[in-house]
Amino acid sequence: MLVGIALVLLSGLPACASQASDLTQKSLEDLMSIEITSVSKKEEKISQAAAAVFVISREDIDHSGALNIPDLLRMVPGLDVAQIDASNWAISSRGFNGQYSNKLLVLVDGRAVYTSIFAGVFWDSENVPIDSIERIEVIRGPGAAVWGANAVNGVINIITLSAADTQGGSISAGAGDGSVAPETIRYGAKARFLGAYRVSAEGFHFNALPTLAGLDGEDDWRLAHGGFRADTALSAKDSLTTEGEVYGGNAGDIAFAPISLVPPENAALAVRDRYFGWNLLSRWTHTASARSATSLQVYFDRTKRGDSTGVESTYDIGQNTFDIDFQHHIAWGARQDIVWGLGYRVSSDAIKPTFRISATPESRGTRLFSSFAQDEIAIRPDRLHLSLGARVEHSDFTGFNLQPSARLTWTPDSKNSIWGAVSGADRTPARSDTDIRVNFEALPGPGGQSILVSLFGNPNQKSEHLTAFETGYRTSFSSRFSVDSTVFFNRYHDLTSVEPGAMRIESNPAPVHLLLPERFGNGLYGETHGIEVFANWKLARIWTLNPGYTFFSMHLHPFAGSNDTGTAPGTEGGTPDHQAQLRSSVSLPWNLQWNASAYFVNRLPAQSIPSYTRMDTGVTWRLGESFTLGVTGQNLSKDLHPEYSGPDSTVQSGLMRRAVNAKLSWSF
Amino acid sequence: MSSRRRRIYLRTFVFLCLFLSVSETPQHAGAQSTPGEYQVKAAFLFHFAQLVEWPVGALNGGDAFIKLCIFADEPQRQELQATIEGKTIGTRVLHVVAISEVQEIPGCNAIFLSRDQARRQSAILRSIAGMGILTVGETSNFLSDGGMIRFHVDEGKIRFDINLDAAESCHLQISSRLLLLSTSVIRGHTTDRGR
Numbered sequence: 107m108l109v110g111i112a113l114v115l116l117s118g119l120p121a122c123a124s125q126a127s128d129l130t131q132k133s134l135e136d137l138m139s140i141e142i143t144s145v146s147k148k149e150e151k152i153s154q155a156a157a158a159v160f161v162i163s164r165e166d167i168d169h170s171g172a173l174n175i176p177d178l179l180r181m182v183p184g185l186d187v188a189q190i191d192a193s194n195w196a197i198s199s200r201g202f203n204g205q206y207s208n209k210l211l212v213l214v215d216g217r218a219v220y221t222s223i224f225a226g227v228f229w230d231s232e233n234v235p236i237d238s239i240e241r242i243e244v245i246r247g248p249g250a251a252v253w254g255a256n257a258v259n260g261v262i263n264i265i266t267l268s269a270a271d272t273q274g275g276s277i278s279a280g281a282g283d284g285s286v287a288p289e290t291i292r293y294g295a296k297a298r299f300l301g302a303y304r305v306s307a308e309g310f311h312f313n314a315l316p317t318l319a320g321l322d323g324e325d326d327w328r329l330a331h332g333g334f335r336a337d338t339a340l341s342a343k344d345s346l347t348t349e350g351e352v353y354g355g356n357a358g359d360i361a362f363a364p365i366s367l368v369p370p371e372n373a374a375l376a377v378r379d380r381y382f383g384w385n386l387l388s389r390w391t392h393t394a395s396a397r398s399a400t401s402l403q404v405y406f407d408r409t410k411r412g413d414s415t416g417v418e419s420t421y422d423i424g425q426n427t428f429d430i431d432f433q434h435h436i437a438w439g440a441r442q443d444i445v446w447g448l449g450y451r452v453s454s455d456a457i458k459p460t461f462r463i464s465a466t467p468e469s470r471g472t473r474l475f476s477s478f479a480q481d482e483i484a485i486r487p488d489r490l491h492l493s494l495g496a497r498v499e500h501s502d503f504t505g506f507n508l509q510p511s512a513r514l515t516w517t518p519d520s521k522n523s524i525w526g527a528v529s530g531a532d533r534t535p536a537r538s539d540t541d542i543r544v545n546f547e548a549l550p551g552p553g554g555q556s557i558l559v560s561l562f563g564n565p566n567q568k569s570e571h572l573t574a575f576e577t578g579y580r581t582s583f584s585s586r587f588s589v590d591s592t593v594f595f596n597r598y599h600d601l602t603s604v605e606p607g608a609m610r611i612e613s614n615p616a617p618v619h620l621l622l623p624e625r626f627g628n629g630l631y632g633e634t635h636g637i638e639v640f641a642n643w644k645l646a647r648i649w650t651l652n653p654g655y656t657f658f659s660m661h662l663h664p665f666a667g668s669n670d671t672g673t674a675p676g677t678e679g680g681t682p683d684h685q686a687q688l689r690s691s692v693s694l695p696w697n698l699q700w701n702a703s704a705y706f707v708n709r710l711p712a713q714s715i716p717s718y719t720r721m722d723t724g725v726t727w728r729l730g731e732s733f734t735l736g737v738t739g740q741n742l743s744k745d746l747h748p749e750y751s752g753p754d755s756t757v758q759s760g761l762m763r764r765a766v767n768a769k770l771s772w773s774f
Numbered sequence: 775m776s777s778r779r780r781r782i783y784l785r786t787f788v789f790l791c792l793f794l795s796v797s798e799t800p801q802h803a804g805a806q807s808t809p810g811e812y813q814v815k816a817a818f819l820f821h822f823a824q825l826v827e828w829p830v831g832a833l834n835g836g837d838a839f840i841k842l843c844i845f846a847d848e849p850q851r852q853e854l855q856a857t858i859e860g861k862t863i864g865t866r867v868l869h870v871v872a873i874s875e876v877q878e879i880p881g882c883n884a885i886f887l888s889r890d891q892a893r894r895q896s897a898i899l900r901s902i903a904g905m906g907i908l909t910v911g912e913t914s915n916f917l918s919d920g921g922m923i924r925f926h927v928d929e930g931k932i933r934f935d936i937n938l939d940a941a942e943s944c945h946l947q948i949s950s951r952l953l954l955l956s957t958s959v960i961r962g963h964t965t966d967r968g969r
Contacts, residue, residue, distance in 0.1 A: 342849035
């Protein structure tokens with residue numbers, strides 16, 4: 107009997123193996139039409155199918171001469187990138203820009219770097235060395251059905267190079283009149299049981315910028331970063347990626363903050379923001395067949411930051427996050443492509459009370475359960491694709507959220523493609539929306555009593571909700587000229603407002619004083635619409651031009667019962683209505699590459715930021731096989747211009763300086 | 775006893791049915807399963823060997839075989855070997871050998887350098903310059919390092935570029951059919967965009 111079973115098993119196995127036909131019998135043309143994209147790779151395609159997507163490739167990064175990720179993101183049409191001071195940026199798409207842009211989700215290799223304390227991204231500490239980035243995918247518009255809550259106005263996916271692509275050693279050193287950056291050392295090799303791995307270390311220092319008043323901003327920025335990544339092939343079908351990083355940095359600032367309730371109440375404090383963090387991620391991918399793949403990802407992230415310098419401190423926060431995520435990608439029949447997944451995230455934070463910022467409760471743990479499914483259906487293969495998806499999340503803050511999406515792509519021929527999408531997305535409240543108290547300002551009041559102006563979180567704060575309508579058209583007039591355009595109309599509900607309260611007497615903190623409270627609410631709604639167009643024009647074999655233009659318009663209104671009069675005009679006037687860019691890339695003989703870009707950004711009326719045109723240029727020269735020299739100039743057209751000065755910013759705004767930087771890389 | 779045996783048979787049968795149905799589902803789900811990237815690349819290598827003419831006397835195997843040496847890690851190596859080892863090209867048999875050291879190169883007629891060899895790629899290519907060996911690789915700077923044919927993937931489909939200068943300097947003749955199908959050809963230090 108056992109022999110019988112063995113025979114059945116043995117006869118079954120070769121039957122499976124012989125299914126693969128002899129590929130050498132196929133012609134070259136047939137081979138060239140075989141799609142080899144593995145299912146896991148298809149995920150990128152899904153995100154690109156019917157959405158406004160821009161990808162910054164490794165080549166773009168090499169040629170850009172950018173020193174950090176925000177500088178790199180300027181090239182993305184439709185993204186609004188404004189530098190606040192030496193180490194802080196306001197980055198968003200489709201409006202609502204701010205130092206903590208709370209409607210833009212950012213991920214590094216699948217790890218969310220959007221913080222649920224302040225609802226935003228700490229761009230000063232999220233610094234993946236740009237030499238290790240494979241590509242950055244930027245999706246403008248909602249991506250919540252796949253990526254989860256807070257992917258309301260966009261998603262930025264930073265994807266690092268596989269360890270196999272960074273074998274050998276590399277050292278680069280950079281310096282300029284505005285910075286000593288970046289100093290990087292990287293080494294990759296193979297170990298017997300580990301497979302390919304790399305370790306890297308990076309450090310940089312950016313000089314302080316002048317403040318809007320022309321004084322020294324004292325905001326110089328330093329960061330040290332160490333990282334590793336290993337890509338292990340467990341078997342022909344299983345691979346394991348393990349990566350981690352540790353970083354520490356600091357940046358200066360002059361903070362105007364209330365320090366006491368007896369005169370003098372406010373002070374200009376020369377503080378230093380200090381941050382430290384580490385994280386560890388592991389992802390196991392199992393490719394069962396060419397039509398089915400699963401991945402299981404686990405990560406832990408620790409962030410700590412504050413500006414405690416002994417006596418005075420304005421904030422002190424820490425957060426631990428643990429996340430586990432499972433995804434299954436399966437091709438169903440000949441026409442359906444399904445991805446579904448489950449996730450669980452638990453995070454705990456501690457917000458130590460300072461006179462300026464405190465939270466009730468001081469520390470809090472939150473859990474988030476999520477599940478999503480997306481089905482891409484080829485209604486007519488290669489012509490008409492429909493993608494339906496939805497994500498259901500349950501968080502301790504807001505209960506259940508449903509975020510659906512429907513996308514349709516029509517590709518009448520190989521040169522034209524039209525897509526349309528309707529989707530819903532939520533921005534879930536963060537600790538800073540529900541539990542926080544910020545003492546903004548203390549003023550001398552009547553009878554020697556001080557008046558304290560404070561902003562309070564609202565424990566009943568609801569999610570902000572978006573319904574988005576988008577359509578796009580991509581066309582290539584020839585192999586040399588292609589255009590990508592998107593039009594969108596967004597409707598927002600329950601947007602965050604700041605509601606003034608009645609003045610009252612408060613005795614804690616002592617001494618007794620008058621309190622002028624303000625409180626978060628969901629008192630606003632509104633619409634935005636806009637157009638994003640960009641082109642890729644190969645003028646000659648060696649010369650590529652990329653023009654781009656973005657129009658944006660926003661109208662916000664208070665609900666009946668809301669007394670917020672300041673947020674709507676401040677938000678409307680905080681995003682430029684016109685942005686234009688022109689990038690040029692020329693390959694010269696002798697391994698020289700010359701890139702130049704000009705960015706026009708119209709004025710921000712709410713912040714008295716005048717319009718500006720920023721010009722950056724860079725030359726890279728590959729000297730033989732192992733040396734590369736790059737020289738970059740930034741802000742060449744105008745020295746000292748401001749880019750952002752929003753009321754949400756926690757730091758003093760600076761003036762962007764003309765700067766030249768040189769970088770030499772040696773790989774061995 | 776016989777009823778117990780029957781139960782065991784039945785259980786085994788049910789188990790086998792389940793096992794087979796589970797393991798077969800993905801294949802049955804579509805018309806045909808997609809081949810792996812390196813299986814397709816192997817088939818390309820087979821065609822390259824057909825469409826390249828080596829200088830007289832370069833094929834040391836004479837009429838017997840063409841020796842393709844591959845520098846690649848598992849599982850790519852296995853996929854390459856399993857797909858084309860022992861196939862015949864005209865009267866010659868394609869012989870696929872996995873090597874890991876430069877010293878093993880003499881005697882090879884063609885070499886394939888996989889992506890994971892990027893670190894020593896330029897050293898390997900330099901060491902065999904002018905030896906009449908067809909070189910195929912896949913990193914972005916393979917051609918600028920002196921390689922002859924480079925694979926790249928465009929929207930999930932395999933494409934290739936040719937460095938004609940490098941091939942001609944080794945007196946290898948690349949058929950016009952291959953040049954026609956390539957995405958770009960480097961010739962006389964300029965690049966012609968093909969398809």
